[in-house]
Amino acid sequence: MSDSNNSRPVVSGQVASWLGVIAFVAVAIAVIAYAYLAFRTTDGVDANRRIAEKALRADLESKAKGKLTDSGRNADGTYHIPLDTAVALIAAKPEILAQLRQSNEGPGATAPAPVFTNGTK
Amino acid sequence: MSQAYSSRGSVSRIDASISVPVRLFIFSSLVWLLVASVLGVIVALKLQVPSFMGECPWFTYGRIETLQRNAFIYGWASNALFALNLWIMSSLARFELKSSWLPVLGGAVWNLTLTYGLVQVLLGQLNGFALLEMPKEVAPALVVAFVFAALWPAVAFARRPTGNVFVSQWYIIGATFVFPVITVVAQLMLLWCPTLGVMQALVHSWFYQNLILLWLGGSALSAVYYFIAKESGRTISAYYLATVGFWTYFLFASWTGPATLLGSPIPVWVQSVGVIASLMMLVPIVITAVNFFGTLAPRNGIAQSWNNTTLRFVLVGAVSFTLAALLNVVSSTRSLNALVRFTEFAQAQEHLTVYSFVSMVIFGAAYYILPRLTGAFWPSAKLVYLHFWSCAAGSLLLVVTGLTQGWAAHGRTDFAVSAAPGLLAAVLLLVGHFAFALNALGMLTAENAPSNRRAY
Amino acid sequence: MKNLNLILAGVFFTLAASFGGLLLSGQVQLGQLNRAPAEEGGPLFPPKEPGLAIQGRQVYLSLGCVTCHTQQVRPAGQGNDIARGWAQRPSVARDYILQSQVLLGNRRLGPDLVNYGARVKSDDEVHAHLRTSMPGSVMPAYGFLYTQSKDGSFRPTEDAVALVAYLKSLKIDYSSPEAKQKQ
Numbered sequence: 174m175s176d177s178n179n180s181r182p183v184v185s186g187q188v189a190s191w192l193g194v195i196a197f198v199a200v201a202i203a204v205i206a207y208a209y210l211a212f213r214t215t216d217g218v219d220a221n222r223r224i225a226e227k228a229l230r231a232d233l234e235s236k237a238k239g240k241l242t243d244s245g246r247n248a249d250g251t252y253h254i255p256l257d258t259a260v261a262l263i264a265a266k267p268e269i270l271a272q273l274r275q276s277n278e279g280p281g282a283t284a285p286a287p288v289f290t291n292g293t294k
Numbered sequence: 295m296s297q298a299y300s301s302r303g304s305v306s307r308i309d310a311s312i313s314v315p316v317r318l319f320i321f322s323s324l325v326w327l328l329v330a331s332v333l334g335v336i337v338a339l340k341l342q343v344p345s346f347m348g349e350c351p352w353f354t355y356g357r358i359e360t361l362q363r364n365a366f367i368y369g370w371a372s373n374a375l376f377a378l379n380l381w382i383m384s385s386l387a388r389f390e391l392k393s394s395w396l397p398v399l400g401g402a403v404w405n406l407t408l409t410y411g412l413v414q415v416l417l418g419q420l421n422g423f424a425l426l427e428m429p430k431e432v433a434p435a436l437v438v439a440f441v442f443a444a445l446w447p448a449v450a451f452a453r454r455p456t457g458n459v460f461v462s463q464w465y466i467i468g469a470t471f472v473f474p475v476i477t478v479v480a481q482l483m484l485l486w487c488p489t490l491g492v493m494q495a496l497v498h499s500w501f502y503q504n505l506i507l508l509w510l511g512g513s514a515l516s517a518v519y520y521f522i523a524k525e526s527g528r529t530i531s532a533y534y535l536a537t538v539g540f541w542t543y544f545l546f547a548s549w550t551g552p553a554t555l556l557g558s559p560i561p562v563w564v565q566s567v568g569v570i571a572s573l574m575m576l577v578p579i580v581i582t583a584v585n586f587f588g589t590l591a592p593r594n595g596i597a598q599s600w601n602n603t604t605l606r607f608v609l610v611g612a613v614s615f616t617l618a619a620l621l622n623v624v625s626s627t628r629s630l631n632a633l634v635r636f637t638e639f640a641q642a643q644e645h646l647t648v649y650s651f652v653s654m655v656i657f658g659a660a661y662y663i664l665p666r667l668t669g670a671f672w673p674s675a676k677l678v679y680l681h682f683w684s685c686a687a688g689s690l691l692l693v694v695t696g697l698t699q700g701w702a703a704h705g706r707t708d709f710a711v712s713a714a715p716g717l718l719a720a721v722l723l724l725v726g727h728f729a730f731a732l733n734a735l736g737m738l739t740a741e742n743a744p745s746n747r748r749a750y
Numbered sequence: 751m752k753n754l755n756l757i758l759a760g761v762f763f764t765l766a767a768s769f770g771g772l773l774l775s776g777q778v779q780l781g782q783l784n785r786a787p788a789e790e791g792g793p794l795f796p797p798k799e800p801g802l803a804i805q806g807r808q809v810y811l812s813l814g815c816v817t818c819h820t821q822q823v824r825p826a827g828q829g830n831d832i833a834r835g836w837a838q839r840p841s842v843a844r845d846y847i848l849q850s851q852v853l854l855g856n857r858r859l860g861p862d863l864v865n866y867g868a869r870v871k872s873d874d875e876v877h878a879h880l881r882t883s884m885p886g887s888v889m890p891a892y893g894f895l896y897t898q899s900k901d902g903s904f905r906p907t908e909d910a911v912a913l914v915a916y917l918k919s920l921k922i923d924y925s926s927p928e929a930k931q932k933q
Contacts, residue, residue, distance in 0.1 A: 187392050190449045195441055197755065198471065201762045202478045205769055209483060212777050223490070230804065230850065237801030237912075256905065341859075344883055344890040351894050356814015418812035422853040452754040467754065468761045475765055483773070491846035493773075493780050495854045500772055504765070544761055548768040557824030558854060559841045561779055564772060632829040636820060636858040707834055709860055711888055 305669045311390040312380055313667055315397035317738055319377035319443070320660065322405045324731045326369025331724040333362035338720040341713035352416050360415055360427045367425060367510070368408050368436070371648065374656045375513040376401065379447045379466045381663050382520050386460055389450035400442025407435040423484055423498045425505060430485040437474045444470055460523075461536040461585075462516040468544050469512030476504045492559050499551035499568075506647060507547040514611065514655040515543070515582065521608045521658060522589055526599065531588035532581075539581030546574040553626040556635060572626035579619045586612045603678055607658025610686060614650035618643060638711075639700025642693045649723075650689045657681070660734060670740035672733055681729040688722030691715055783847050788925040795924045796845055804850070806916025809909045811851065818889065820855035821864040821920065837865035842928040860889055867921040876914045877906055 184192070254262075263269050305313070340346050340355050347353040380397070383389065391397075411428030414420075420427040447466045480501035483489050489497060523530055530536060552560065552568030590599055590609065599605035621643050625631055634640060661678070665671060672678060695715040785794040810816070823831040825840040832840065841864050846852045870876055881904060883891040895910035906914070922929075 185392055187449055187453065188396075190452045191396070191445060193452070194445045194448045194754075194758075197758050198441070198445070198474050201471070201475050201758075201765075205475065205479050205766060206482055208770070208774060209479070209777070210487065212774055213487065213489070213781065226848070229798075230848075233799075233801035234804050237805045255908070340890065341888050344888050348890045348892075349894060351813065354813050354892070355890055356817045359817045360814055420811060420814060422811050422816045422851050422855075424856065448754060448758075464757060467757050471758055471761045472765065475762075479769065488850070489777060490781055490783060491849065492843045492852055492854070493776055494852040496776050496780075497773055500768065504768075541760065541764075544764045545767070548765055549772065551768075552772060554856070555854075557828035558822055559843045559845065561776065561843075564776055567772065628828065632824070632827075635829065636856065641857065709858075709888070710886065711859065713888070 305667065308384050308388060308390055309381075309667050311392070312384050312394065314394050315391070315401060315443070315446075316377045316381055316663070316667055318398055318401045319373045319380075320664070320734065321738055322401060323370050323373035323377065323656075324734055326365050326373060326408075327727050328731055330362055330366040330370055331720070331727045333358055333365060335717070335720045335724050337362055338713060338717040341711060342717050351418060357415055357418070357420065360420055361412055364408075364412060364415070364425065364427065367505075367648065369405075371510055371652055371656065373401070373404070374660070375469075375510065376404075376444050378517050378656060378659050378663070379444065379470065379513055380450075381667070382462055382517060382659075383447035383450045383466050386463055386520070387450040387454035388456075389453065391446060391450075397443045397446055400439045400444070404436060404439035404443055407432055407439060411436075421485065423480075423494070423501075425502060426480060426484060426498070430481065433477055433481045433485075437477050440474055440477075444473070460519070461530070461533070461540060462520040464537075464540045465512045465516035465519070468540070469509050469516070472504055472508040472512065472544075472548075476501050476509075495555060495558060496552065496560050496564065499554050500548070501551075503551040503554065504548050506644070507550070508544060510648060510652045511547070511615070512544070514652040515615070517655050517659045518582075518586060518608055518612050518615070521604055521655075521662060522586055522612070525602055525605045525608075525662070526590060526595055528589050528595070530585050532584045535581045536585055539578045539585065542574070542581070543578035546571045546578065550575065550622070550626070553622075553631075556626070556628055556631045569626050569628070572623050575619060575623055579616060579623070582612075583616050586616075603682075604658045604662040606682065607654050607661065611651050611653075611655035611658065614646050614654065618646035618651055621646065633704040634700050637700035637703045638696040639703075642696025642700060645689065645696065646693050650693060654685070654689075657685070657730060660730075664734060664737050668737050668740060670737050673736035673740075674733055677729040677733045681726045681733070684722050684726030684729065688719045688726060691719040691722065695719070780843055783844050785847070786844065786927055788927075788930075795926055796848055796922075797924075799848055799919055800915060802912050802915035803919035804916075806912035806914070806919070807849070807851070807853075809913040810853070810916055813892065813913075816853045816855045817857065818859035820858050820862045822854045823862060823864055823922070831862060834861075835869075836862040837868075837922050839922065839925070839929045841922055842926060844926050844928060845922050860887075863917065863920055865920065865922050867918040868923040870918060873914055873918070876917055877904075877910065880910065880913070 336347070336353075337355070337359050340358065344355075351357075376397075380391075384391065411432035414429050414432070415427055419429045421429075426433070448470055451463055451467060480497055483497040484494055484501075488494060519530065519536070522528075549571030550568055552564045553572040555568070556565050558565075590596055590605075596609070599609050625634055625639070625643065661672070692715075695712075699712065785796065787794055821841075823837040823839070823841045826832050832838070845864075877896075880892045881896050882893075883889060892910075895907050895913070896904040897907060898904055
């Protein structure tokens with residue numbers, strides 16, 4: 174624990190002490206973290222359930238995201254695209270509107286919802 | 295307030311060896327303090343005029359409030375405590391730092407990471423856990439930065455030439471050790487491998503109480519002990535109790551988390567453990583009070599402290615610590631907690647701890663440290679005066695209105711808030727902080743030239 | 751206590767004790783919770799969250815709603831949450847097991863939302879609340895969640911639709927084994 178070392182060690186005394194403190198902190202963290210992880214994974218059934226649920230959630234989430242952001246075709250062949258895109262398309266090509274009217278004859282014609290669904294149905 | 299000027303006029307070798315990192319920490323803390331104070335005014339204004347800056351998602355209440363809290367705790371208080379801990383420990387352990395680039399590197403990484411994290415919050419990447427809101431890649435970088443910036447006091451302690459120990463040193467070592475451990479563990483259990491359901495709330499309460507009481511509170515308590523002994527020139531009364539105070543403080547404080555969750559859907563026995571731990575906190579509260587006020591009270595010591603800039607701030611901090619800690623004990627009784635939990639009462643309690651206690655102690659310490667570090671003098675006594683009164687009034691106003699409003703709210707069912715006092719308080723704090731920052735920046739930029747070294 | 755390592759070891763012990771006593775034992779008790787039926791053979795609760803609600807939680811998080819709203823109802827003996835009509839029963843640990851981030855909250859500048867989905871009537875009502883500020887309320891208007899079309903009507907953005915789906919999914923109107931005991 175002395176700096177007055179003639180041979181100038183690679184790591185100075187202060188830095189060595191510093192590394193010692195780091196080691197202590199690292200071990201402390203490792204012990205606690207290990208205890209947690211060990212407790213967390215002991216129960217196989219529970220862990221499996223959680224993994225399955227996590228996968229399901231990720232799946233749902235990506236599907237939801239898809240519904241919100243991707244364009245696509247509905248089962249009945251109508252388009253299912255984000256509102257912004259639809260509005261932009263219509264603004265660029267007024268003929269589309271006419272087409273839509275045709276394909277949507279009847280009382281529902283005023284309601285654009287079935288075409289531009291945004292996933293709330 | 296003449297004490298602020300009784301600088302020795304020259305810089306000791308110890309201070310010179312840590313000058314660069316300490317200056318960096320103090321400078322960064324000042325910048326964050328100003329940022330947080332401006333944000334504080336905006337937050338208060340938004341409660342008064344909810345539509346203020348409401349057109350843009352960046353400036354919604356939730357994000358600005360989050361930003362303010364994080365900038366205050368991690369930017370201002372933590373940076374300042376890096377400086378304080380290093381300075382106090384070096385002076386107690388007669389430590390001359392050799393590789394000052396390591397803490398400088400740590401400080402730089404800390405502040406860059408924090409900036410990155412807060413920008414992410416502004417852009418909408420935030421978690422729902424108070425003081426862990428920043429995205430999950432931020433905390434590891436903060437911990438690494440902490441290791442570089444803040445472990446040096448422990449090195450100083452390990453390498454001290456004599457075997458002497460002063461109670462401040464324990465508190466610094468304890469506080470320094472706590473921060474990286476609780477941060478990594480909480481991150482692990484909340485964001486990396488999250489626990490199930492309400493366990494998250496329990497983990498968060500554990501993290502939060504440890505962060506506030508042990509990292510911030512422990513560091514600040516060390517400064518209170520140091521400056522009371524140093525500036526009054528007296529020995530700490532009942533010093534033999536200080537060890538007990540230290541150990542009981544660390545032991546019980548880290549169990550108090552569940553006491554902040556009374557009535558939440560966590561097991562009742564866990565809540566009861568938290569309540570018991572809160573009650574046990576009376577032991578360190580009484581011991582620190584005997585240590586602090588027993589030292590200062592006799593022989594007209596309080597009046598003398600009042601005339602000493604550093605001690606005046608530290609005294610306010612010590613009184614606030616005792617009050618805040620007592621309030622925490624009282625409000626962890628179930629019947630009272632049922633009335634005040636979730637209200638502004640709880641906010642006021644927190645303010646009493648992180649502002650009136652921790653920040654006021656930091657201010658006081660800065661008035662002592664900066665002249666010794668820079669060899670310069672505080673540029674303006676008027677600004678010191680303004681700083682003290684503005685901040686004292688602002689925080690008193692915040693605490694009193696918070697406590698009274700929170701208390702008054704328990705019988706009501708509406709959500710009316712009178713935001714005007716909070717706004718006034720935020721402005722007062724901002725003014726005080728500007729005064730402080732002006733003075734301190736003047737000092738940090740002053741050349742350590744002989745012309746500045748007037749000896750009083 | 752003069753040796754650094756001894757002090758560090760002591761502090762480690764205090765932290766490890768509270769970690770073990772509170773968090774590990776809490777984990778043992780709560781880490782196993784599963785969905786459960788309210789009655790023998792009935793459907794499992796809490797119900798799975800719809801995908802859109804999961805998206806909506808991200809919006810809720812990102813706008814920091816948790817700074818003003820809690821999502822927990824305390825039992826009748828502990829505060830007047832139930833008397834205020836926020837839910838019929840206190841919330842229990844099982845209610846939260848499917849949520850990726852549990853947003854209990856610690857400050858109530860506005861009402862509790864844990865059972866909001868059960869008391870709100872229509873999507874429009876929620877959209878109206880989010881788009882404009884109620885008189886005298888400190889809750890800001892989230893006008894940027896809506897776009898105005900030429901005829902002056904407002905369209906919710908994707909974020910707003912998801913957020914509303916999330917708010918409507920917040921319900922504890924089912925019963926559960928613990929909830930019955932707690933009542």
